[in-house]
Amino acid sequence: MQLKQSVGRQGKNLYGDVLAVQKGLNTVPIKGPFKILAEDGKMGKNTQLMIEEFQRTIVKMINPDGRIDPNGRSSNIINSYAQKSATQHSFKYTPMPYLKAAKPTTRTQKTSTTNSSKPKSILYRSNAKKVLSAYTMSVLKQIMQLSNVDSIDISSTLRTPEDQARIMLNDNLVASKNGISVTTHRGYSYGPTGQLVDKVYTDNKAEKTSEQIKALMVAKIKEKLAAGSRTSRHCVTKAIYQSNNIFDIPYSSVSSSKQAEFESILLAYSAKFNKRKFSKGNTTSYTAVQKPIEKVIVERSCWHVELPQTNLQLPTLP
Structure with a gap:
C-alpha cells in the first residue's frame, strides 16, 4: 500500500488512497463490533471509525489521531498485515x-x-x-x-409466517397434482413442526379452498413460533x-x-x-x-x- 496523501481525519482522502486503506484494513483482525469495510474509495463514518479502532487496538496508540499517513507507523503496520494475508489456501x-x-x-x-x-x-x-x-x-x-x-x-x-405458508402450500399443491408425497417433491422432510403444518393441508384439502388452507397454515406456524418452535430456519x-x-x-x-x-x-x-x-x-x-x-x-x-x-x-x- 503506497499512499500519495494522508487518509482519515484532516487528510486529503484521495479516492485511490482511501480505497487502498480500506482494502488494507480489511486484512487486519480488528476486534470489536466492526464489520468488513465497503471498498468504495469514499471516506465515510465507518472507514473513519475503523481507522481509529485499528490505531487503538492494533497500533496501541493511547490517543488515536484517526489518520493514516504515507510511510507512517499505521501505514507500515497495515502493510505488514496485508503481506501476511498473502497465504495460499x-x-x-x-x-x-x-x-x-x-x-x-x-x-x-x-x-x-x-x-x-x-x-x-x-x-x-x-x-x-x-x-x-x-x-x-x-x-x-x-x-x-x-x-x-x-x-x-x-x-x-427472512420469511414471515405468510411467506412460509405460501411456500409450503405450493409444495403440497404441486406434489398432489403429480401424485407424489410432498417429501418426495421437496427432496427432504421438514422437522416435526413443519410436518404439523403440512398436515394442515392433508386434513383440509378435501373441504377447504387453497386460501382457507393457507390461513390455517399461517395460524399453525404462528402458534408454534410463539411456543418457541419454528417451522423453517428462514421463519x-x-x-x-x-x-x-x-x-x-x-x-x-x-x-x-x-x-x-x-x-x-x-x-x-x-x-x-x-x-x-x-x-x-x-x-x-x-x-x-x-x-x-x-x-x-x-x-x-x-x-x-x-x-x-x-x-x-x-x-x-x-
Whole structure:
C-alpha cells in the first residue's frame, strides 16, 4: 500500500488512497463490533471509525489521531498485515454427479488479481426480502470472485409466517397434482413442526379452498413460533435473523458451466455441509483457513446457506 496523501481525519482522502486503506484494513483482525469495510474509495463514518479502532487496538496508540499517513507507523503496520494475508489456501474439488459441468480436478486458489475483475452482482428475486448484511454480501462476493461468477440471485431470506405458508402450500399443491408425497417433491422432510403444518393441508384439502388452507397454515406456524418452535430456519424474528443470515441461492442463477466451481468454493467456506438427496455423504473434504458459513445444504433447486454474523473477518486471500 503506497499512499500519495494522508487518509482519515484532516487528510486529503484521495479516492485511490482511501480505497487502498480500506482494502488494507480489511486484512487486519480488528476486534470489536466492526464489520468488513465497503471498498468504495469514499471516506465515510465507518472507514473513519475503523481507522481509529485499528490505531487503538492494533497500533496501541493511547490517543488515536484517526489518520493514516504515507510511510507512517499505521501505514507500515497495515502493510505488514496485508503481506501476511498473502497465504495460499488449497481447495480440494470433488465432482457433483447432478451437475453436468462438474469435473474431477484439484483447484489451488490463485491470487485475486487473476480472477474476473468485473463487478459482482447479487440480485434479490421478487419474494426475497432485502435484509442480508454488508458482511454477508462481502462473503458472497469473495466466493464469486474465486469462482469467476459475475452474478447470483437470492431467492429467499427472512420469511414471515405468510411467506412460509405460501411456500409450503405450493409444495403440497404441486406434489398432489403429480401424485407424489410432498417429501418426495421437496427432496427432504421438514422437522416435526413443519410436518404439523403440512398436515394442515392433508386434513383440509378435501373441504377447504387453497386460501382457507393457507390461513390455517399461517395460524399453525404462528402458534408454534410463539411456543418457541419454528417451522423453517428462514421463519424467525428480525432480531434472530440479524444474528444469523439464512438465505437460498437458486442453481438457475449461476450458469451451468460455473455451477460446480461455485459450489466447490461455497463449500470450502462452510463448516458443515449436507447434500441430502444428491449423496449419502453429509460432510465435505474441502478446506479453507476461515469458515464464515455455518452450514450449506444442497436442496432441490438451490443452495441453502446459513451465515452467522459473529465472525466479521473475511477469509484472507493471497
